[in-house]
Amino acid sequence: MVFLGDSLTAGLGIPQSQAFPALIEETLRSEGLEADVVNAGISGDTAAGGRRRLDWALDGDVRVLVLALGANDGLRGNPVGAMKSDLQAIIRAAKARGITVLLLGMEAPPNFGPEYTAEFRQAYRDLAREEAVAFVPFFLDGVAGVPALNQGDGLHPNAEGARRIAGTVWEALEPLVEARLPAR
Numbered sequence: 411m412v413f414l415g416d417s418l419t420a421g422l423g424i425p426q427s428q429a430f431p432a433l434i435e436e437t438l439r440s441e442g443l444e445a446d447v448v449n450a451g452i453s454g455d456t457a458a459g460g461r462r463r464l465d466w467a468l469d470g471d472v473r474v475l476v477l478a479l480g481a482n483d484g485l486r487g488n489p490v491g492a493m494k495s496d497l498q499a500i501i502r503a504a505k506a507r508g509i510t511v512l513l514l515g516m517e518a519p520p521n522f523g524p525e526y527t528a529e530f531r532q533a534y535r536d537l538a539r540e541e542a543v544a545f546v547p548f549f550l551d552g553v554a555g556v557p558a559l560n561q562g563d564g565l566h567p568n569a570e571g572a573r574r575i576a577g578t579v580w581e582a583l584e585p586l587v588e589a590r591l592p593a594r
Contacts, residue, residue, distance in 0.1 A: 411438075411587070412448045414460050414467050414500070415478035415514075418550070419451025421572065423561045428569040431476075433576035434583065443587055445473075456482045457496035464500055468507060473590040475504045476512045476583065478549065484518035484530055494533040501541045510586050513538050514549040514579065546582045549575060 413419050413431040421429025426449070435447035450467040452459065460467075460479045468475065477500055483493040497513070504511050515534035518527045531547075538545035550567070552574055553559045559571035567575060 411435075411445045411474040411476065412450050412467050412472050413476045413478060414464070415451040415476075416455040416482055417451065417453035417566060418481055418575075419449060419478045420453055421449070421451070422453050422566050423563075424567075424569050424572060428572055430567075430572045430576040430579060433573060434476075434580060437576070437580055438587065441584075445587065448472075451478070454482060455479065456486070456488060457493045457500070461496040461499050464503055468504060468509065472504075472507070472509050474510045474512065474583070474587055475500075476514060476579065477501065477504075478514040478516075480516040480530075480534070484516060484522075487522045487526065490526070490529045490533050493530075494537060497533075497537055498541065501537065501543055505541070505543075510590050511541070511543040512579075512583055512586060513541075513543050513545045515545060515547045516550070517548050517554070544582055544586055546578060549578055551578060 419431060426432060429449060431447050431449040438445045457479045480493055501511050518530035520527055553567055553571045559567060559574060561568050
């Protein structure tokens with residue numbers, strides 16, 4: 411299982427063992443599912459960056475891809491169409507290899523205006539529908555904007571925030587992994 415993302419996936423500012431992909435791996439093991447979890451989160455990465463490193467990220471016997479890119483595109487005000495195109499290319503490449511995809515949606519900050527924010531949000535919804543992939547509309551739901559769940563920068567989850575994210579992601583991931591991963 412590969413988590414392709416940015417600093418939110420990488421666990422910037424917290425120990426690697428507390429990043430949400432590591433917590434998902436603990437859950438997999440406790441559920442008796444065999445999986446190696448690869449945290450392919452790179453701080454500052456965009457959808458285009460994820461697309462460029464996709465071949466490396468999907469090397470090996472990958473059965474599930476958790477796609478968590480776009481936060482930096484939103485922070486930078488990158489064109490939504492380009493972001494959507496890159497995410498779509500990642501999804502299609504994974505599906506062509508027989509890999510099940512879970513798309514984790516993101517929200518854009520409001521500083522680029524309501525039109526950009528709405529277009530950004532809709533891009534994820536459209537991708538999930540068009541590509542028929544499992545989808546979490548906003549994987550930071552209940553964590554973003556909550557000071558007690560984030561580090562001092564207000565952007566990156568602390569250990570408790572990462573635990574909450576892992577719970578949100580696991581709800582969508584559990585039915586996918588039970589069908590794709592072997593039991594012990």
